[in-house]
Amino acid sequence: MKKYRKDILSEQVRPKDDLSPEPAYEFDPLPELIKDSATGLHSSRRDFLKLCGYSFALAALSSCRSKISKAIPYVIAPNEITPGDALYYSSSYVNGSDYCSIIVKTRDGRPIKIEGNPRSSMTRGGTNARVQASVLDLYDMERFKEPISNGVPVSWDEADGEITARLKKISYDHGSIVLLTPTVYSPSTEAVITDFIEKFPGTAWVRYDAVSYSAMLEANLISFGRQVIPRFHFDKADVIVSSGADFLGTWLSPVEFTKQFSSRRDPEGSMNYLIQYEAGLSVTGCTADKRIQIRPSQEYALLLNIYREVVKLTEGRESNAPSSPADVRDIAVKLTSSPGRSLVISGSNVKDIQLLVNEINRYLGNIGTTIDFSRYMRTHEAIDSGMADLVSRMNAGDVDALIFWNVNPAYTWYDRDAFTKGLKKVGIAISLSGSPDETSSLVQYICPDNHYLESWNDAEPEKDLFSLMQPVISPLFNTRQMADTLLKWSGSAISYYDFIRSYWAVNMLPRQKEYSDPVAFFDHSLQEGVFETVDKNVRPAALLTRPVSHVFDPSLLKTGDDREALFEVVLYEPVAIGEGRQANNPWLHELPDPVTRICWDNYASISGLQAKENSLTEGDLIDIGGLTFPVHIQPGQAYGTLSIALGYGRKVCGMAGNGVGSDAWPFLTMDNGNVSYTRTLGRIGKTGSGYLFAQTQGHHSMEGRALIRETGLNEFKVNPSAGNELHEHYTRHAKSLYKEREYPHHHWGMVIDLSKCTGCGACVIACQAENNVPVVGKEEVQRVHEMHWIRIDRYYSGDDMDPEVGFQPVLCQHCENAPCENVCPVGATNHSGEGLNQMIYNRCFGTRYCNNNCPYKVRRFNWFNYTGAGTLRGNLRDKAGMTGDLRRMVLNPDVTVRSQGVIEKCSFCIQRIQAAKLKAKTEKRALYPGEIRTACSQSCPANAIIFGDLNDKESEMNRLIRSGRNYNLLEELFTKPSVNYLTRIRNRT
Amino acid sequence: MDNKDYISVYFDDEDPMLQALRRLKENNLTIIDVLTPFPVHGIDKLLSVKRTRIPVGGFIFGALGGILAFWFMTWVFTVSYPLIIGGKPFFALPSFVPITFEMTVLFAGLSMAAGMFLRSKLKPDIRFKPADERITDNMFVIVIGSNANTTRESIRTVLSGISIIEIR
Amino acid sequence: MDEQFIFSKQYRNILPILAAVSLVVFLLAVVLSGSGSARIWSNILLNNQFFLGISLGAAFFIAVHRVATSGWQTVIQRVPDAMTSFLPVAFILMLLIYFGMNDIYAWADSEVYEGLTGAKKIWLNIPFYFVRMVLYFAGWIFFIRMMKKNSESLTISSDLKYHNRRKIFAGLFLVFFGITVSASSWDWIMSLKPDWYSTIFGWYVLISMFVASLCFIILITWLLRRMGYLKVLRSDHVHDLAILLFAFSIFWAYQWFAQYLLIWYGHLPEETSYFIPRQHEFTLLFFLNLGINFIVPFFGLIRTSSKYNLNRVAAIAAMTLIGHWIDYWLLIMPETAGTKATIGLPEISMTLIYACGFIYIFFRTLSHGPLIVKNDPFLQESLNYES
C-alpha cells in the first residue's frame, strides 16, 4: 500500500500564529506572474514552478508582513519535495451533494490528478467522471479572483467591513438574514454556521439542493420517523427493482453504489438481478438485466401493482390496484423469494411514490438489511418547501440579507422569475460561491470561496463516516474559504483550520481509542483521509416503521394515456454535467454521454416510433412548452416521453460552458410541495431541422459481429465459454507464418470485464487527466476529430424500440502483431520489449497510415494545433481555453504534450509503469503484483478494468484470462491484443 | 578549307548514303564518322561499330545498387537498430524486396545514361558548334579521312552515280 | 514455305509404348507404395491441370497476338494452333474427376460441406461444379475452333474476311477466357482448400499456364528445327519467343511475390494457412519453384545474345517447363495429400503418360495441315521480321 503523505502545510504553516495573527495565505498569494496571465500575458511553466516555490517559502517567511510580489526560489527547500517526484495527499471531493474520498497527486506543488481513496468504506477507491474532472476546475481562470463589491474588486478588509456592518445592523434591527446553502454535511462547517447564527440572531439557514430528494426525506419521516436517506446496500441485494433511479449514474451516491453493485456482478459468485423501469435510457437501464419502459405517469400504477403482488405473496392479502403498465408478477415472486435480500428504489420526487416504495421494502423485510437507517446518508438533506418558503418570503420583502454559498437558484429553481424578483427585494445579497454563476451575477457582494483543493474541511457523507479535506496548494487567487469568511464575520479570531482541529479534538477524538493526542489523531486521520467510528455499542435510534396502508388513489394517477396529444417530459441529471455545477469544465463537456454518445449538448430524446409519427428526424428542432430543443431519436425511450438533461444552457459560468446546450430547468414544477422532474406537456412543434450533434459514435449496431460477446447466467453456469465459442475456433486457426516473438520479462496486459462495466465514463476522464489528452471543442467533435484515448463503445442489439445495450471500453489493444507498426514509414510506432505498442511523438510526422490500418480505430490524430505545442505560430485551435496558462497547470509533466500533426494513443500509462519499475529498482525488489495501475483501471468504480503482467501467471488477471469468458476483440485478425475482454453475462433468470 | 584532313560528303537521303558507304568501304577509304539526323538502320554493320558495353555496365551497377540496398536494410534491421515492428522478424526479407528492386533499377538506369554521356562525350557546352546545322534536319554526312590520294575529286569519282548534295 | 509436318512412324510408335510403360510403372508404384486412391486422383488432377494449362496458354498466345495485330509469330503459328487440340481430351479427363471428388475435394465431403458458409455452399457443390466445368470447356472449345477454322481457311483462301473473323473471335475468346480462366482456377484448384481465397489466384494461374505453354512452344520449335522443319525461322523469331519467356517469367515472379508479400504482410490466419504448410513442410520445393521459374530464365536470358540462341533458349524453356509443373504440384498436392505429398515414381510416371498423350495429339494435329499458313496477311512481314 502506498503511504500517503500528510499535507506539508499541516506542519509548516501551523507555527505561524505565534508570530502573526494573520494566516499565511493572506499575503497576496497571487504574485505578478499569475496576475499577468490573468490579463493575458504569458507566464511559463517555469514561472509557475517559481510560484509554487514561493508558496512553500511562505512558511518560512510568514512573519514577514511586507507584500511579496516577486517569485523567489526556495529559501528552505521543503523536505517532502523532490523535483520530479509526485506526492499524494488524502482529501475529500465535496461539491454540493457529490462526495468522494480521494487521493490527490501533486507534482512540484500542483495537484494534477485525483484518485479514489481505497480506505474509504463508502467509495472504496472509486471515482467518477466529475471527481476526476474536478482538478481542472482548480485551474479555471474564470473563477472569482478576489472579493467584489457591486462589480468592483475590493480588498477582503473592505468587503468584510462593509458586510459585517450591514449584517450587524440588520441583526440589531431584528431583520432577517438568510443563509442559503446546499446540504452541508461538514460537521465543522455546521458548527461554524451555528456560531454565525448565534452571532447574528435572526439568521435562518435554508438548505436547497437543486436536484432534490426531498420527497424521499419526507416520506421516510412518515414511514420511519426519520427525515433521512438511509444507506443502501446494493451489495447485499439479490434482487433490485429500480423505478427510474439511475443509481449507477447519478442517483444519490453513484460511485458507492457502483462499487457495491459491481461486486455482485461476478457470474462465478452469486450474481444479483436488476430490473429497471424507466422512460429514458439511463446507464443503470443499460446495465440492468431487464429493462422495462414506463412513462413517469405510470410509475405509481406500476409500484401499486408490485405492492399488491408483494402483499399478496407475503400476507396473502388482496389489495386494490389499477391496471399495471407491465407484468410484475414475476418480479414480485423474485422479490418475495429473497426476503431481506432485495431492494426496491424509485428516483421519483413524489412523496406518495416514495411512501409506496418504503412500504414495499418493509414488506420485503429490507429495512435493516439492504436499507440501513443506522448509517444514513447526510449528503442530501434539503427539503424543497424550505426553498419555496424562502422565495415567497423574499417576494414578501421579508428578507433583509441573503447569503448564498454554492447554490444557483437563479438557474436551478423551478420558478426562477419569482426568485430573481424576490432577490431584488432583498436588502443585501452576498454570494460566497467560488465561481461565477447566474445567481452571483445578481448580488451586490461576492466573497469568493476557495476551490476544494485549496481548502481545509471535513465531511460526514454518511452518518459516523468522517472524511477530511486538506489543501494541496495555496489559493491561486485572492479567495477565502466560505467557513473562514463566516468565522471572520462572526468575529472569530481563529482560522477555520484551527477551528476544524479543535472541533476534531473535542468531537472526534473521544470516538476512538487508538490516539489520545489530538494532534496525532488528526494527523493520522488526515493521512487516512477518512475516519470511521467503530463504536458498536451505539445503537441506532429505533425506527418508527409505521405501516402506511396504501389504498389506490386514482387522483395520483396522472393522465398520461392520451397518446395523441401529450408528452411527458422527463428531466434527468446527465452523468457528466450533473446539475451544471461544473459547467465550465471542458473535460466534462467533451465526455460523451454514456448512452447517447453525444457531448457538448443536451437534447430531447424521443422514441423512434413517435419520431416517425411526428415526422421528426435526428437533429430536428422542436418547440416544447415554449423551449426549443434538438431532437435525438433514442432507442429504448418510452413512447410518449421526452427525456431532457438538466445542467445545460448555463449563461454565466465561463467561456467553456456559456451557452452550451439549452436550459431545461424551466420545465420544473412544484407539485405537492416537492419539485417535480417530470412534466406533461402538449403537442410538440417542429421549428427547424439539421441540427448537428457532436456525437462520437454514429452507428449503433454491431452488425452481427461478435464484438461484445454475451450470454445468460444460466448458459454460463452450464458452459463457462457460452457465447464465446468463437474464441476457441479462432485460437485454433491462429498460426503464424514466422516465429512469434516472446516477451520474457514483463508483458503488460489488461482484462476488461464487460459484465461489470457500466459505461459511466470515469476512465475516459481519468485517462484525459493522466495523459494530457486535449479538448477539441464541439465543432471539432462534430467533425469527428475527438481525441479520447479510451472510448466506451455502446451498442444496441435486438429490438430498435427496446434494445439491449452493451458497453465496451476500447483503448489501444497493444497488439503483438500490431498492424499499425508495420506501416509507419518512420518507425514512430513500434513494440517495446515488454509488449507495449509504443508511440514516439517526436518521430511521428503524421501520415495517419497507422490509424487507417488500426482495426480498432484507437489512434488519434492532432488535426489542428489543439495544445499550442506545435512549432507554427498563430494557428492554435482551442475553443475551450485549455491552453490558457493556468489551465495548462493541470498537465501531467510525465506525459508529453502532443503537437499538431502527430498521432497519439493509449500508452498503457507507460509513465506509471516506468515510475513503478524505477521505484522497485531503487528499492531492490521485484514489482508487487498489482503495483501498477493504469489511470483507467484505477478510476473505475466498477473494478471492470484490471491491468497487470501477463507473465505473472498467478495473478487475478491471468486467472480471468484463462477463464472461458476471455476473448480478444477482432481476434480473427490475429493481431494478438494484450487487452482481453470477458464476456458479458446477463442474469436472465 | 583545303588543309583540312577530312572530307564531308552530303546526302539528303539515307539510301544513297548507305550505298555510298558500301562503295567507300569497298575502296578501303577511312571513314571517320557518319553524321545523320536519325539512327539509320544497318549503318552499324557497315561501319562495323562494336556493340556498346553500356548494358553490361548497367547490369554491374544495377547489381551493385541492389546488393547495397539489400545489405543496408538488413544491417539497419538486424544490427544497427533492430526494432520490434508488428511482430515481424527483424530480417523481414519480403519487405526488403521492393526497395532492393528499385535501387537496382535506379543504379542501372543512371549508370547506363551516364555511360552513354561519357562514352559519347555528351556534355552541356554553350560553345559547341555543330559541323553543319542541316545534319539535324535532313542531311546525312559521311566524313572521310583525307590524304594525298583521297581528295574530293577522287571521292566524287568513287561515288559517281550516287545522288550527292555536295562534297566539302 | 510449303512445309508439311510428317508424324513419323517412329514417334507414332514410341509415344504409345512409353505411355503404356509409364502406366505400368505408375500402377506398380501406387500399389507398392501403398498409396490410396487419393494419390491417383491427385495425380490425375495435377496433370489434367498442367496439360490443360499448356493447351489453354497456347490459345491465349494466339488470341493475344491476333488482337494486337502482331505479325512476327506467323511462321510458328501452327504450333500453338495444334496445341489447342488437346482441349477436348482435357475436357473428358476433367469429367473423370467426378469419380474422385471425395478423394481430392474436401468440400465434397458432406460433413465439411455442412460447415461451409452460405456463399460457399452455393458455389461449391458437385452439380454446380460440373455445370460450370461444361460451360468453361464449351466456351473455350467453341471460340478456339472458330479461331482455328478461320485460320485454316487461310491455307486455301486468301480472303481477308477469314483474317478479320479470327481476329473478332480472338477478341471474344479473350473476354470469355479472362473470366473463365480465373473462375476455373478457383473451382478446380483454389477450392481444394475451401476456407482459403486469394483474389490474384486466377491471374497467377493464368500466367503460370502461359509460361508453361511458351516453354512448350519453344521446345517444339527447337524440335521442329532439329527435325529439319521451319527453315524460314529466323533468329529474330527466337529472340521474340525468348523475350516473351523472359518477360513473363519475371511477370510470374512478380505475381508470385505480390501474393506472398501481401499475405505475409497482412498475416491473417485465413490467408497464411495457405503458405504455412507450403513454406514449412515443402521448403525445398517452395524455393525451388521460385528458383527454376524466375532465377533460371532471368539470368539465362538476360543477355541479348542468349535470346537469339535457339539451343540455349530451348534448354531454359525445358527447365522452366519442369519448374511450372512443380508450381502446379505446389498448388495442388499439399491440399490433396497433405504433408505426406511427395514427388515419387507415381507422379513422374503419370506425368509421362500425359506428356506422351499430349505430344501424340499435338503431332497428329500438326501433321494435318501445312506447317505455314501461306495466305496469312502477315506472313511476309513475319518472314522478313527483324527484331
Add this chain to the structure above:
Amino acid sequence: MSIFQSSLRKPLIEGKKSYQEITSQILDPLVNKPIKLWYFAITLSGGAMLFGLLMMGWTIWQGIGTWGENRTVGWAFEISTFVWWIGIGHAGTFISAILLLFRQRWRNSINRSAEAMTLFAVICAALFPFIHLGRPLLTFFIFPYPNTRLLWVNFNSPLVWDVFAIATYFTISLVFWYVGLIPDIATLRDKLRKGLKKTVYNFLSFSWKGSARDWHRHEVTSIMLAAIATPLVLSVHSIVSMDFADSILPGWHTTIFPPYFVAGAIYSGFAMVLTLLIIARKLMNLEDFITVEHVESMNKILIATGSIVALAYITETFMSWYSGIEYEQYMLQNRMTGPYAWAYWIMIICNVGSAQLLWIKKLRRSLLFTFFISIVINIGMWFERFVIIVTSLHRDFLPSSWTMYKPTIVEYGLLIGTLGIFFTAFLLFIRVFPVISISEEKSILKTENALQVAKEIHHG
C-alpha cells in the same frame, strides 16, 4: 529504306512528307508565337495552380484539420488524387517502354508528350505525400539518412517503398525522356538563329552531333532504359497499391491489387494521354503525326486495360462473396448500396461501361467521342480510388467508429491546383520542347510513306 510491313497496316504519318517537312512541321509551333487559345489555356491553368498553391499553404499552416478527414477516414481526397496522378503518370513509360519492347510503331509520335505528362503527373502526385503529412516540414524523416540517434526508417512500410519507387520512377523517366530529347533539342538548336534561346538549347543539347556511334549508344541506351523501365512501371503502381493491400482493411487487403492497380494506372494514363493529345494536335497543328490510327490503337489499349480492370472488379466482388468473411462481404455490400453507392456506380459506369463502348469501331475512330470518353474514364478512375479508400475506411471493423467523410473546399482546391500545375507544365512544355520525337518520326518515315503509297493504290 523501309522495314517490311504487312499491307494491312495503316500509315501513321499522313501526307508523304520529306525529312525537312517533318522538322519544320514539328518545330514551327515552337518557333512561332503561340496562338490566342494557348494564352487562354495557360491563364486558366495558371489560375487553378495559384488557387491550389494557396490551399496547400493553408493546409500546411492550419493543419490537416482543414480537410474533411477524421478519426475513421484518415485518408480520402488527397490520397485518391495522389494515386490518380501516379496512375496517370504510368502511361508515358508504358508507351515508351513496353510498347517500344513490343515494337508498336504507333508509339513514336506520342511517346514524347506521354513521357512529359508522366513527369508532370508524378510531380503533381509527389506533392500529396508531402502536404498530407501532419508535420510536412519534417518530410525528411522519410529518408534513411544518418543521424545522431541512429534512427532509420521502417523498411517494412509501403510508404518507404513508395518514396524509393516514386523517386526512382521519376529519375528514370526523366533520364529516359531527356536522353530521347537530346537529338531533338539539337535539331531545335540548329533551327534557331543566334540568340539567348539558341544558347540555351545549345547548352541543353549536350553537344549532340549525330554521329553514327552516338546514335548506336543512344539507341542501345534507350532500349535498355526501356527494358528496365518496364518492370519499373509495374513495380511503382504495385507498390502504390501495397499502400492499401498491405493493410488488413477489407477492401484494401486483397492480393489482386498490384496487377489490378497497374492495369488501372495504364487505363487512366492512356485516357489522359488521349485527352491531352486530342487537344495538342489541334493546338499545335499536328494532325499529320497524331492520326486517327494512333487514337484507335490507344483506344484498343483502353479496351484491354479497361477489361482487365472490369475483371478485377468481378474478381473482387466474387471473392468477397465467396470468402464468407463478414467484413469482406459487408465492405462490398456497403460499396454497392451504402452511403457512397453513388461513387461506386459512377466508378462502374465510367470505368466498365465506357471502355466497352470502344469495341465499336466507329466510336473508337471518332476523335470527339474519344475525347469525351477519355475524360469520363479519368473521372471514373478518380472515383475508383475514392471508392477504394473512403468506402473501405469509413465503415471498417468496429461499427462504433463508422462515420462519414465530406471533403472541404481546401481538398477540392488541391485537386484543382494539381490539375492547374499539370496543365500549366504541359502548356509550357509544348512551347519549349518538340512534342513529337523528330528523329524517331524520321526513322519510320520511309516505312510509313510506303504504307501510304500502298493505301493510295488500294483505294484506287
